[in-house]
Amino acid sequence: MVFIRAKKVKGHSYAYLVRNVWDNKNGRVRQEIVKYLGRSSKVALEDIPKEFQKDPNVVTFIACHSSDAEKMEFTMKEEMLELLIRNDTNSLVDIFERYSQFFGLLKFYERLLAPVMYKVGELWKAGKLDVATEHVCSNAAHTLVKIINERVSRNPVANRKALKILICTPEGEYHSLGCMVIESFLRSKGYCVSNIAPSVPSDAIIAFAGKFNPDLIMISITLDENIGASKKLINKILESRISAPPILIGGIGIESIRIKNQNDKLKKVRFLKGIKLSGILPSIREVTKNGAKVSETIKK
Incomplete structure (x- = not known):
């Protein structure tokens, strides 16, 4: 089996066709360069030796890095x-x-x-x-x-100092795919994540948070009809005896609501309107870097 490895030099990506070979001297597998292919974006199937042209790794690389990627x-x-x-x-x-x-x-x-x-x-x-x-x-x-x-999960990168994040949905919100996506993405970045979605009663969420002691709570809303339930959940969290961490609220269900200036009571709450998955990490870093120092609403 062969692979195409890309190496960046001065902002440009260059590709190499490589294969794994057994190194008898060192008793381990090493990679051997079969052919230098040039710029990754210009690699064509004709550049690959015929015996490797049908290799799935080769076909996928060319498709992904060619000008026809879209x-x-x-x-x-x-x-x-x-x-x-x-x-x-x-x-x-x-x-x-x-x-x-x-x-x-x-x-x-x-x-x-x-x-x-x-x-x-x-x-x-x-x-x-x-x-x-x-x-x-x-x-x-x-x-x-x-x-x-x-x-x-089989390849954990979290450590003891990793931020602990609780993901949930308010009671009545049964859409959980977004929560699962966020869970795997955050786990891949080294966060310690507990996902208890979907539809958990507020008291149960607070009880779990008291045991898990999260650094951040993320609430997902898919249907705008569940905004009321999420408000009740937020109020209960803020009024509970647990040390309430910052709260991030996201999902397509909040896109239609208008965010007014937040009072002191809601200074720990941030609404992620128009934020894609790639924008979640900066938001997490911002709300957790100074503990409870969260005041403004993120908008994009």
């Missing part, structure tokens, strides 16, 4: 939609592995899974997808992210 992503999204409808989890995992190998977990979520799930919702609203099929797609996506989470 076309490749579009094709992958169309394929993912069909696989979700068919509940073909194995093939979905295969797409994840091929894409994330070069672009990583974050971009897989932002550029593939999220747009595809939005498409599922649009098709359902337009009556082009029945409820049962929409549920099949949702369940398949949950299974996929669960598999990804299990893989991330």
Whole structure:
């Protein structure tokens, strides 16, 4: 099996075709350069020796780094939609592995899974997808992210000093895919995460927080009808006997609400309107760097 490794030099990415060979002298596997390929964006299949042209690692690298990368992503999204409808989890995992190998977990979520799930919702609203099929797609996506989470958990990077984050949804909010995505992303970045979504009573969340002692609580709202329940949850957290940490509130359910100037009581609460997954880490660092010193609302 061969691989294409990219190396950045002065802002430009250069590619090398390499393969694993056994080093008898040192008693271990080492990588041997088969061929220098030049600029990553200009690598074509013709540049690869014929015996390696059909290798899946080679094909995926060329597709991801060529000027047709956007076309490749579009094709992958169309394929993912069909696989979700068919509940073909194995093939979905295969797409994840091929894409994330070069672009990583974050971009897989932002550029593939999220747009595809939005498409599922649009098709359902337009009556082009029945409820049962929409549920099949949702369940398949949950299974996929669960598999990804299990893989991330097998390779823990958290340490004893890692920030502890509690992820939850207010009672009545049963959408949990976003919470699972955030969980795996944060775990991959070294955070200690407890995800208790979906739909947990406020008292149960507070009781768990008292034991877990999180540095941050993240609340996800998908349906705007659950905004009222989230307000009650926030008030209960702030009025409870636990040492209330900063609170981040996100999800498409808060996009329609207007945020007024926050009073002292809500100085620990921050609303993440218009924030993508990639914007969560800066938000976490900001609200946790000075403990309770949180006053303004993030907007993008």
